[in-house]
Amino acid sequence: xxxxxxDLFKRMIAYGAPKNFYQLATSWYPWTLCLSFICLGLGxxxxxxxxxxxxxxxDAFRILYVHVPSAxxxxxxxTIIAFCSFLYLVxxxxxxxxxxxxxxxxxxxxxxxxxxxxxxxxxxMWGTWWVWDARLTSELILFFLYLGYICLRSAVSTxxxxxxxxxxxxxxxxxxxPIVHFSVKWWNTLHQGPTISRWAKPAMPWxxxxxxxIMMVGFGLFYLSVVLMRSRSELLRRERQTQWVxxxxxxxxxxxxPNTFGAxxx
Amino acid sequence: xxxxPSIISLFLLELKRACHHRVDWCVSWLFFVLVVSIFAIxxxxxxxxxxxxxxxxxxxxxxxxxxxxxLEKLFRADYKQGILEQYLFSTIPLSLLMxxxxxxxxxxxxxxxxxxxxxxxLFLGIPLNILPVxxxxxxxxxxxxxxxxxxxxxxxxxLPRAGILLxxxxxxLYLPTLLLAMSVLAxxxxxxxxxSSLAWVWVLWIFTQLFSPWIxxxxxxxxxxxx
Numbered sequence: 001x002x003x004x005x006x007d008l009f010k011r012m013i014a015y016g017a018p019k020n021f022y023q024l025a026t027s028w029y030p031w032t033l034c035l036s037f038i039c040l041g042l043g044x045x046x047x048x049x050x051x052x053x054x055x056x057x058x059d060a061f062r063i064l065y066v067h068v069p070s071a072x073x074x075x076x077x078x079t080i081i082a083f084c085s086f087l088y089l090v091x092x093x094x095x096x097x098x099x100x101x102x103x104x105x106x107x108x109x110x111x112x113x114x115x116x117x118x119x120x121x122x123x124x125m126w127g128t129w130w131v132w133d134a135r136l137t138s139e140l141i142l143f144f145l146y147l148g149y150i151c152l153r154s155a156v157s158t159x160x161x162x163x164x165x166x167x168x169x170x171x172x173x174x175x176x177x178p179i180v181h182f183s184v185k186w187w188n189t190l191h192q193g194p195t196i197s198r199w200a201k202p203a204m205p206w207x208x209x210x211x212x213x214i215m216m217v218g219f220g221l222f223y224l225s226v227v228l229m230r231s232r233s234e235l236l237r238r239e240r241q242t243q244w245v246x247x248x249x250x251x252x253x254x255x256x257x258p259n260t261f262g263a264x265x266x
Numbered sequence: 267x268x269x270x271p272s273i274i275s276l277f278l279l280e281l282k283r284a285c286h287h288r289v290d291w292c293v294s295w296l297f298f299v300l301v302v303s304i305f306a307i308x309x310x311x312x313x314x315x316x317x318x319x320x321x322x323x324x325x326x327x328x329x330x331x332x333x334x335x336x337l338e339k340l341f342r343a344d345y346k347q348g349i350l351e352q353y354l355f356s357t358i359p360l361s362l363l364m365x366x367x368x369x370x371x372x373x374x375x376x377x378x379x380x381x382x383x384x385x386x387x388l389f390l391g392i393p394l395n396i397l398p399v400x401x402x403x404x405x406x407x408x409x410x411x412x413x414x415x416x417x418x419x420x421x422x423x424x425l426p427r428a429g430i431l432l433x434x435x436x437x438x439l440y441l442p443t444l445l446l447a448m449s450v451l452a453x454x455x456x457x458x459x460x461x462s463s464l465a466w467v468w469v470l471w472i473f474t475q476l477f478s479p480w481i482x483x484x485x486x487x488x489x490x491x492x493x
Contacts, residue, residue, distance in 0.1 A: 089488070141438045141441060144434075144437070144438045145438050147434070148431075148434045148435045148438065151431060151434055151435075152422075152431060152435065155425050155426065155427060155431055156425055161424065161489060164488050164489060165421055165422070165425075165489065168421060168481075168485055168488075169421065169435060172417075172439060173438065173439075176438055176439050176441075176442070179442040179470075180438070180441050180442055180445070182442075183441075183442045183445040183446050183449075183466075184445060186445075186446070186449060186463070186466065187445055187446075187448070187449045187452075
C-alpha cells in the first residue's frame with residue numbers, strides 16, 4: 001500500500017516536470033476538446049428540444065443550461081487558481097503557476113457569461129436586469145478580481161516575481177469572496193432586501209436535470225482543453241532556453257512546420 | 267523586552283519621515299475634500315434633498331478613495347532607498363515593523379480624514395445625531411483600510427504603474443468594510459440597535475490587525491528575494 005502511494009506520488013512529480021507535462025498536454029487536449037464539443041452539442045440539443053418546459057417559467061428557464069455551468073465554473077476556476085497558487089508558493093511547483101496563469105482569462109470569460117445570461121434571464125423573470133443581492137454582487141466582485149489578477153499578471157515582466165505576487169493576490173481574493181457574500185447578505189436581511197431574489201430553488205426533475213449535467217461536463221472539459229492548450233504555449237515560452245524545447249523546435253522544423261512553434265516562441 | 271525602546275524610537279522615526287513627506291499626505295486629504303465638494307456642487311440646490319444614508323455613503327466612498335490614493339507612497343521611498351532590505355536584517359520582528367508602518371499610515375491618512383469629516387458632514391447636510399456613529403465607523407474602518415492597504419502596497423511595491431493597479435486590486439478587498447460600516451449607519455438611521463452590525467466591523471478589525479502585518483511580512487520576505 002505504502003509502496004503504491006509512493007509510486008503514485010513519484011509519477012505525479014514526474015508529470016510536474018515541464019517536459020512530461022508538455023507531452024501530456026499535447027496528447028490530451030485534442031481528446032478533451034472533442035469530448036467537450038460532443039457533450040456541449042448533445043447538452044444543447046437536449047436542453048432546447050428534449051427537456052420539458054417549466055410549468056412556471058415555460059421556455060425561459062432553458063438559459064439555465066448555459067448559466068448554471070458557467071456560474072459553477074467561474075467559482076471553481078477561481079478556486080483552482082488559488083489552489084495552484086498555493087502549490088506554487090509553498091512547494092514551488094512550476095506547472096501549478098502555469099496552470100493558474102492559463103486559467104485566469106478562461107475563468108473571467110465564464111464569469112462574464114454567467115453575469116450576462118443571469119441578466120437576460122432576470123429581465124423577464126424578476127422584471128429587472130440587475131439586483132444587488134448577495135449572489136450577484138459576489139459574482140461581480142469575482143469578475144473584478146479576475147480582471148485585477150490579469151492586470152497584475154501583465155504588469156510585471158519578470159515572471160518569477162509576477163507569479164508570486166499574483167499567487168498571493170489570488171489567495172487574498174479567495175478569502176474576500178465569502179466575506180463579500182456574507183456582508184451583502186447581512187446588509188439585505190437587516191434592511192428589507194430584494195425579496196424577489198430569494199426564490200426557493202425547487203428540486204429539479206430528472207428529464208430537466210440530465211441535460212444540465214451533460215452541459216456541466218462539457219463546460220468542464222472545454223475549460224480543461226483550453227487550459228491545456230494555453231499552458232502548453234506558456235510552457236514553451238518560459239522554457240525556451242532549455243534543451244528539450246530547442247530539440248522540439250529542431251524536430252518540428254525538420255518536419256517542415258516552422259510556423260507553429262516559431263510564432264509561440266517569438 | 268529590551269526591544270521596546272527601539273520599537274518606540276522606530277515608530278517616532280517613521281512618524282518623522284511621514285512628516286517630512288507631508289505634501290504627499292496633504293494631497294490625499296485635499297482629494298477627500300474635493301470629492302465630497304464635487305458631489306455637493308454637482309447636486310446644486312438639490313443637496314438638501316439628499317437622504318442622510320446617501321450622504322454618509324458619499325463620505326465613506328470618498329474616504330476609501332483617498333486612502334487608496336495615499337497608499338502608493340507608503341513603501342515607495344523605502345523600496346528605492348533600500349530600507350526594506352534593511353528591515354529584513356532588523357532585530358525587531360518584521361511583522362511588528364509592518365504594523366508600525368500601517369499605524370503610521372493611519373495617523374497620516376486616516377486620522378486627518380476623520381478630523382475633516384465633521385466639516386464635510388456640514389457640506390452634505392448630515393444630521394448631527396448620526397455624526398458620532400459615522401465617526402466611530404470611520405475610526406475603526408480607516409484602520410482596517412490602512413491594514414489591508416499596507417498589504418496591497420507591499421505587494422505592488424516593485425511594480426511599474428503601481429498606483430492605478432493598487433486601486434483595482436484593493437477596491438474588491440475594501441468592499442466588505444464599506445458594506446458593514448454602511449449597515450451600521452443604516453441601523454442607526456432607522457433607529458435599530460447598531461450593536462450586532464458594529465460587532466461585525468470589530469471582528470473585521472481584529473482579523474485585519476492580527477493577520478495583515480504577519481501576511482505583509484511574509485510577502486516582503488518572498489518578494490524581495492526576486493525583485
